[in-house]
Amino acid sequence: MKKDILIYGICCGLLILVLRLVEYRFLIIDNKLELYGGAVALIFVVLGIWFGSKLAKKKEVIVVKEIKVKEDVPFILNEENLKSVGMSKREYEILEQVAKGLSNKEIADTLSVSENTIKTHTSRIFEKLNVNRRMQAIQRAKEMGLLP
Amino acid sequence: MKKDILIYGICCGLLILVLRLVEYRFLIIDNKLELYGGAVALIFVVLGIWFGSKLAKKKEVIVVKEIKVKEDVPFILNEENLKSVGMSKREYEILEQVAKGLSNKEIADTLSVSENTIKTHTSRIFEKLNVNRRMQAIQRAKEMGLLP
DNA sequence: TTTATCGTCATACTTTCGGGTGATTTTGCT
DNA sequence: AGCAAAATCACCCGAAAGTATGACGATAAA
Numbered sequence: 001m002k003k004d005i006l007i008y009g010i011c012c013g014l015l016i017l018v019l020r021l022v023e024y025r026f027l028i029i030d031n032k033l034e035l036y037g038g039a040v041a042l043i044f045v046v047l048g049i050w051f052g053s054k055l056a057k058k059k060e061v062i063v064v065k066e067i068k069v070k071e072d073v074p075f076i077l078n079e080e081n082l083k084s085v086g087m088s089k090r091e092y093e094i095l096e097q098v099a100k101g102l103s104n105k106e107i108a109d110t111l112s113v114s115e116n117t118i119k120t121h122t123s124r125i126f127e128k129l130n131v132n133r134r135m136q137a138i139q140r141a142k143e144m145g146l147l148p
Numbered sequence: 149m150k151k152d153i154l155i156y157g158i159c160c161g162l163l164i165l166v167l168r169l170v171e172y173r174f175l176i177i178d179n180k181l182e183l184y185g186g187a188v189a190l191i192f193v194v195l196g197i198w199f200g201s202k203l204a205k206k207k208e209v210i211v212v213k214e215i216k217v218k219e220d221v222p223f224i225l226n227e228e229n230l231k232s233v234g235m236s237k238r239e240y241e242i243l244e245q246v247a248k249g250l251s252n253k254e255i256a257d258t259l260s261v262s263e264n265t266i267k268t269h270t271s272r273i274f275e276k277l278n279v280n281r282r283m284q285a286i287q288r289a290k291e292m293g294l295l296p
Numbered sequence: 297t298t299t300a301t302c303g304t305c306a307t308a309c310t311t312t313c314g315g316g317t318g319a320t321t322t323t324g325c326t
Numbered sequence: 327a328g329c330a331a332a333a334t335c336a337c338c339c340g341a342a343a344g345t346a347t348g349a350c351g352a353t354a355a356a
Contacts, residue, residue, distance in 0.1 A: 088331085088332060088333080089332090090332070090333060090334095091332090091333095098283075100287075101279075101281060101283035101284040101286075101287050102283075103281065103311095103312065103313090104312075104313070105311095105312080113333085113334070113335085114334070114335050114336080115335095116334085116335050116336055116337085117333075117334050117335055117336095119313075119314075119315095120333085120334075120335080120336095121333085121334095122313085122314080123313095123314065123315065123316085126314075126315095127315095132314070132315090133249060133251070133313085133314080133342090134283065134313080134314090135249035135282065135283065135286075136249045138249075138283075139249050236301085236302060236303085237302095238302075238303065238304095239302095239303095251341095251342065251343085252342070252343070252344095253341095253342080261303085261304070261305085262304075262305055262306080263342095264304085264305055264306060264307085265303075265304055265305060265306095267343075267344070267345090268303085268304080268305080269303085269304095270343085270344080271344065271345070271346090274344080280344075280345095281312090281343085281344080282343080282344090
């Protein structure tokens with residue numbers, strides 16, 4: 001940028017010098033003032049345009065480029081569906097454990113209850129989700145927005 | 149753009165007109181040619197710069213804008229992991245069926261093989277995935293990018 | 297050609313699941 | 327206090343799933 005201004009200044013200086021030399025030799029003598037003015041105007045217009053172009057802040061054209069980013073859906077539990085199937089908190093809790101791939105025994109241990117209890121729960125869960133295997137239950141639950 | 153050129157032309161015309169009026173009244177009379185030339189130069193430089201700025205080629209700046217889109221990730225199978233666990237095509241095929249929540253019997257029927265065969269396959273799959281239940285196998289597989 | 301892998305199937309046994317039934321206790325609400 | 331819903335547990339049975347082992351043919355690699 002500074003270099004441009006320097007070049008511009010030098011050009012102007014040289015031009016003015018040339019003009020001063022020229023003006024006394026031809027134009028004044030011929031008294032063609034208009035021609036002289038026109039020449040000056042032309043030259044400086046060209047110079048100005050050139051300089052203006054250089055000076056011009058390049059206009060930014062914002063090109064929005066979409067980049068697909070997988071959105072970590074925070075997972076909002078679909079309470080509506082949860083109610084509509086009439087699942088209790090406890091049952092949902094067990095459903096979560098089932099979704100982890102835990103066996104009834106393991107769930108029973110982690111929740112400190114009998115395995116039979118878990119079986120009762122899972123049975124009811126399957127009934128409410130209208131499935132008959134834990135695998136299907138999980139898929140169904142995910143479809144319904146009950147599980148992430 | 150065309151409008152700019154038009155405006156520019158009109159400005160030039162007006163300026164020249166003004167200059168012609170002025171030149172005979174003051175400058176010529178005073179014979180201050182240099183001043184006149186300087187004025188013309190100055191005016192046209194300014195005009196040129198202004199015009200040059202307008203003409204300036206616009207520079208495109210690509211601004212990358214991340215947009216979070218809920219997208220169905222097309223799912224690209226992680227071949228690396230598939231090889232690293234040493235799973236065969238057939239085994240992977242069965243794994244997919246398992247992931248659908250199908251029972252061994254159902255898988256056997258859809259693939260037209262014996263249920264025992266499926267059991268053998270699943271056993272090997274579990275072994276390779278280092279799990280011992282189909283539920284866990286699916287989770288493991290998903291973690292490893294073997295399943296969507 | 298020999299070896300290794302893969303896919304197929306079978307048999308036997310164990311564990312886990314799911315379905316059904318019934319019972320007792322806890323909890324929340326009126 | 328009394329009722330309804332939820333949670334707990336048990337027992338049984340059959341089905342499904344998983345474990346272990348062995349076998350046989352096809353095919354690809356060495």
